[in-house]
Amino acid sequence: MKSDKISEAVVRRLPVYLRFLNDLQNREILTVSSQELGQKLDLNPAQIRKDLAYFGDFGRKGIGYDVTYLIEKIRHILKLDQQLNVALVGAGNLGHALSNYNAYLKDTMKITAIFDSYAPKVGRKINSLTVQPMDELGSTIREQGIRIAIITVPDSEAQNVADILISSGIEAILNFAPVILKTPPNIRVHAADFTTDLQSLAYYLRDGKEESEHEQQ
Amino acid sequence: MKSDKISEAVVRRLPVYLRFLNDLQNREILTVSSQELGQKLDLNPAQIRKDLAYFGDFGRKGIGYDVTYLIEKIRHILKLDQQLNVALVGAGNLGHALSNYNAYLKDTMKITAIFDSYAPKVGRKINSLTVQPMDELGSTIREQGIRIAIITVPDSEAQNVADILISSGIEAILNFAPVILKTPPNIRVHAADFTTDLQSLAYYLRDGKEESEHEQQ
DNA sequence: TAGATTGTTAATCGATTAACAATC
DNA sequence: TAGATTGTTAATCGATTAACAATC
Numbered sequence: 001m002k003s004d005k006i007s008e009a010v011v012r013r014l015p016v017y018l019r020f021l022n023d024l025q026n027r028e029i030l031t032v033s034s035q036e037l038g039q040k041l042d043l044n045p046a047q048i049r050k051d052l053a054y055f056g057d058f059g060r061k062g063i064g065y066d067v068t069y070l071i072e073k074i075r076h077i078l079k080l081d082q083q084l085n086v087a088l089v090g091a092g093n094l095g096h097a098l099s100n101y102n103a104y105l106k107d108t109m110k111i112t113a114i115f116d117s118y119a120p121k122v123g124r125k126i127n128s129l130t131v132q133p134m135d136e137l138g139s140t141i142r143e144q145g146i147r148i149a150i151i152t153v154p155d156s157e158a159q160n161v162a163d164i165l166i167s168s169g170i171e172a173i174l175n176f177a178p179v180i181l182k183t184p185p186n187i188r189v190h191a192a193d194f195t196t197d198l199q200s201l202a203y204y205l206r207d208g209k210e211e212s213e214h215e216q217q
Numbered sequence: 218m219k220s221d222k223i224s225e226a227v228v229r230r231l232p233v234y235l236r237f238l239n240d241l242q243n244r245e246i247l248t249v250s251s252q253e254l255g256q257k258l259d260l261n262p263a264q265i266r267k268d269l270a271y272f273g274d275f276g277r278k279g280i281g282y283d284v285t286y287l288i289e290k291i292r293h294i295l296k297l298d299q300q301l302n303v304a305l306v307g308a309g310n311l312g313h314a315l316s317n318y319n320a321y322l323k324d325t326m327k328i329t330a331i332f333d334s335y336a337p338k339v340g341r342k343i344n345s346l347t348v349q350p351m352d353e354l355g356s357t358i359r360e361q362g363i364r365i366a367i368i369t370v371p372d373s374e375a376q377n378v379a380d381i382l383i384s385s386g387i388e389a390i391l392n393f394a395p396v397i398l399k400t401p402p403n404i405r406v407h408a409a410d411f412t413t414d415l416q417s418l419a420y421y422l423r424d425g426k427e428e429s430e431h432e433q434q
Numbered sequence: 435t436a437g438a439t440t441g442t443t444a445a446t447c448g449a450t451t452a453a454c455a456a457t458c
Numbered sequence: 459t460a461g462a463t464t465g466t467t468a469a470t471c472g473a474t475t476a477a478c479a480a481t482c
Contacts, residue, residue, distance in 0.1 A: 009473070015416035019395060033439060041397060045439095046475055053441055061440040062482035079419045086415070093317055097310035101412060104395070109415060147422055148415070172418045174411065178236060178321070180258060188421035190414045194391065195318060197407045198303070198326060198365070199232035201389045202296045204405035205364055226449070250463060262463095263451055270465055278464040279458035 010051045016041060017048070018074045024067045033064035080108040085144045087170070089161050090152035091116035091124070091131045094176060098150060099127050111150070113140050117157070138168040147171045155179045162189075227268045233258060234265070235291045241284045250281035297325040302361045304387070306378050307369035308333035308341070308348045311393060315367060316344050328367070330357050334374070355385040364388045372396045379406075 020040060024032055034052075038045035052058050052065070055077050059065045075081045088095050088111045099111050114126055117134045124131045132140060140146070149170045153161050158177035165173060172188040175181055178195050237257060241249055251269075255262035269275050269282070272294050276282045292298045305312050305328045316328050331343055334351045341348045349357060357363070366387045370378050375394035382390060389405040392398055395412050 007473070011420045012413070012417045014420070015413040016397070018416070019413075020397075035439080044475060046477090047473090049440065050442080050474085057441070059440050060482060061480065062438050064439065077420065078416055079422055079424065080416060084419055084422075093310070093314035097314045098411065100310055104412060105415070109419065148418060150415075171422050174414055174418055176411075180233070180237075186423075188418060190418050192409075192411050192414050194315065194393075194409050195321060196229070196232040196236070197391055197409050198322070198367075199235070199295055199297060200229045201365060201391055201405060201407050202301055202326065203228045203231070203294065205296055205301075205388050206403075207296065224449070252463080261451060263453090264449090266463090266465065267450085274465070276464050277458060278456065279462050281463065 006054055010054060013043070013048075013051055014074055014078055017051075018071065018078070018080075021067055021071045021074070025071060030067055031064045032067055032070075034059070036064075075108070082108070084109045084148060085112040085146045086110060087113045087115065087137070087141060087144075087146045087149040087165070088152065089115045089134075089137070089149060089165065090154075090157075090176075091118075091121045091126060092152060095150075095152040096126055098152065099129065102127065109148075112144055113146065115140075117153075134164070137164060141165075141168045141170065148174070150174045150176065152176045223271055227271060230260070230265075230268055231291050231295055234268075235288065235295070235297075238284055238288045238291070242288060247284055248281045249284055249287075251276070253281075292325070299325070301326045301365060302329040302363045303327060304330045304332065304354070304358060304361075304363045304366040304382075305369065306332045306351075306354070306366060306382070307371075307374075307393075308335075308338045308343060309369060312367075312369040313343055315369065316346065319344065326365075329361055330363065332357075334370075351381070354381060358382075358385045358387065365391070367391045367393065369393045 017037065020037065021032070034045035034048045037043070037048050049059070052070070056073065058070050058073050072081070086109060088099060091114050095114065099114065102110050111129070114129050114131050115134055115137050116122060116131050121131050122133045147170060149165045149172075151158055151161055151173060155177040158175060158179050159181055162173060162175070162181045162183060166183060166187055170187070173181065173183070174190050174192050176192045178193045180191075181189050183189055234254065237254065238249070251262035251265045254260070254265050266276070269287075273290065275287050275290050289298070303326055305316060308331050312331065316331065319327050328346070331346050331348050332351055332354050333339060333348050336350075338348050339350045364387060366382045366389075368375055368378055368390060372394040375392060375396050376398055379390060379392070379398045379400060383400060383404055387404070390398065390400070391407050391409050393409045395410045397408075398406050400406055
């Protein structure tokens with residue numbers, strides 16, 4: 001059955017499926033079942049079948065899923081079957097690191113513009129991209145048809161940068177700054193804040209006596 | 218009411234509360250209600266009260282929560298009231314970037330050792346830490362009492378590094394490599410894979426006609 | 435045909451939210 | 459006292475899992 005509203009949990013699993021399917025394709029495996037998929041990805045096979053069935057009948061009863069076909073379908077669902085240019089704001093160490101992932105993201109998604117407000121950084125080259133000043137942001141976004149931005153500026157600047165991005169027409173933001181951005185409801189924001197990840201990880205450390213009853217899942 | 222098993226969703230919100238409370242403390246605000254908290258963090262006030270109540274009665278009816286007291290409590294729950302040393306494996310760009318967050322994490326969590334398997338990187342300095350070879354990993358982890366590790370190596374090496382870390386006694390891993398690590402159930406792993414974030418973000422891009430009915434939440 | 439595996443409905447489980455008595 | 463706000467129970471909502479008919 002098609003459409004309904006798709007939950008965020010489902011959407012977040014799709015890239016995970018895609019990544020593993022690409023792997024299978026590289027190993028020239030033609031077909032995969034929800035059971036194998038579930039085993040490798042630590043997910044319930046019924047969940048995988050259900051996730052995929054939201055978008056169409058991609059499998060064949062008795063057979064499983066054709067790897068190449070499913071890749072194509074998921075890429076389409078995620079809109080990765082078109083070139084998506086990404087802007088990166090904040091040319092610090094983290095921004096620098098992320099721009100290296102261009103190769104991994106292949107042709108479909110690519111950081112094609114880097115901005116920084118700090119004058120001495122402007123004009124420097126990062127992997128063949130030249131760091132641009134913030135006042136070129138609007139025009140570059142329009143020219144390159146950029147719809148997604150990554151924020152890697154210090155937290156004190158993040159909200160301001162987000163506001164500028166949004167007024168320049170950006171639709172989605174991946175925010176690495178450890179702050180909660182206030183944005184209009186039609187802008188999609190994902191938090192990629194590793195300090196939160198790290199701190200929640202500490203909770204699960206074992207600690208001798210009194211709390212050894214929380215089973216770490 | 219104390220204990221029960223705490224869900225992961227609850228644990229992941231605690232660092233978010235903590236971050237905002239630190240903010241309030243810096244602004245010398247003494248007290249906060251679940252309503253204000255909910256407003257700023259985009260969460261339901263009842264959820265916040267319930268989350269906190271799992272761990273104790275931290276609030277005062279009619280008043281709210283004492284900021285300083287609540288910070289202290291959450292820090293204790295997350296085990297951030299002790300020094301936690303963190304190992305970082307992979308001295309590439311991303312590893313380099315993360316080591317800069319030491320200042321942000323304050324005294325409680327700190328990257329205190331960096332490892333890399335690539336000989337020319339060994340011996341280099343990154344923010345006052347010297348990159349160590351992989352064969353010093355076990356001894357350093359023991360000496361420094363390190364219990365948490367961050368993996369920032371290429372995906373092809375990630376599983377191998379994880380195995381080494383686990384056999385050296387690490388309890389929790391923050392994994393930046395875009396692979397699903399196979400680990401024993403008593404090891405806590407959080408995925409910090411920004412390629413997944415980015416790809417799921419693309420799903421929510423607007424696209425003219427046929428799919429304009431998925432409301433982006 | 436027999437075995438495998440999907441798509442889907444129904445059952446279960448868990449998390450979020452509403453409501454309110456207790457109380458500062 | 460009146461107003462505010464907690465902690466907690468009950469209601470709701472949503473997501474996961476089990477089960478199975480359909481079918482390759």
